[in-house]
Amino acid sequence: MNGLSLGIPGVGVVSPGTHFCALYSGPAERDRLLYPFLEEGLRRGDKCLCLIDDVEPALVRDLAVGQPGPGFSRRSAQLDVERSSDVYQRSGEFSVDGMVTFLAECVDAAVADDFDLLRAAGEMSWVLPGAPGWDELFVYESSLNHVVEEVPAILMCLYDLKKFGAEMLVEVLHTHPLVLLDGTVIDNPHYVDPTAYQGAASAAAPPRYPLVRVDASDEDEADHGWASLTDAELRVVARVSEGKSNRSVAEELYVSRHTVDAHLKHIYLKLDVHSRVELTVLALRHRFPKG
Known part of the structure; x- marks a missing residue:
């Protein structure tokens, strides 16, 4: 199952086990990435998951699944849409272990239901109000690269360039091996291997997360x-x-x-x-x- 289309016009293919970030500016650009990504999954017969706060989940479902007709029930069963804040903070605060467990359970459930692939998109602005545990976000993002590489899943993390500050966006680049920017999936030269990244993050000396370092x-x-x-x-x-x-x-x-x-x-x-x-x-x- 190599060479999977993301469904996004002009963007090439990826392999199962891919974790990437999509950088965009504003809701209109987000939608031009999100809906084609979900619609391609529905067309292929993938299990699709969308986590989003900026749009009502029911509206996302309506737009992605379409009007009742042939195949409507099947497509509707393929797609789950939930609020990002409800999922990422299921216990009242963000937990790396809790979120990794949630995604692993989603993959297992998809396989048990005879889906070949879990296609998940997570809109990440839930973290900006400073929810409890938010400072573990990039440890989680880094951990996903080991978690996803051996499973039938594609994970797309959505970051709005208009909302996230410079230091957080640098961390986004450190923790995603692939970046979707300006209609192109790019091998990210600033990606840091999870072992090295988490070793730096757990060091006692500040900063908590490694920034871009140059001589x-x-x-x-x-x-x-x-x-x-x-x-x-x-x-x-x-x-x-x-x-x-x-x-x-x-x-x-x-x-x-x-x-x-x-x-x-x-x-x-x-x-x-x-x-x-x-x-x-x-x-x-x-x-x-x-x-």
Whole structure:
């Protein structure tokens, strides 16, 4: 069962045992990722799970399953939708063991019901109010990479770039081997193996979670490169770091697509980066204003 489509237009295939994050800006972009992901699962006959707070679960079900007709009962039985906050904080606080156990039970139940795959999407803004146990979130995200690699599941964690601060988004990149950004699934160069990540997280010395670490000389070089960006280039970086496509950036800035492409080429050279993920990390590290 290799080469599974995510169902998202323009995005390639993944393998069972994949845990990835999808970075987006606002509800409309989220929906362009979430619903095709669920609909592809329903089409394939997967067991689908959606955890979301920003939309009423009943509305998600209605939009994903569709109107009554042929196959409606089957599709309806395939999809479970629950509030993120209810599931991630089932005992009143977030628990790594509790959440890992929940997902393992979901996989077991799917297999017992003769589904070939569990396809799960979790919208993560439940953590932002600072729910009890929230500081264990990224230990959990890291743990999932060992949990999921041997099971028939695809897990998509949804993070809104407009809601999460720089340090938390850096941790998102540390704990997901694949990143869906700007319509492309990217092998994440900033991913940290769970053993190394959790070893650092359990160390007594702060910070609790490892941040992007660079040598002092590299950091000075990065700062120098950042300072060399023009105002026009900074405006492009602001929008690219929100996950927007070159076409969308061009439309917002009232310039041509060719101009945006040229700016990005110069930006990559100045900052010595090679992907939009790396550029996003640098933007987050510099607490780039999104205006």
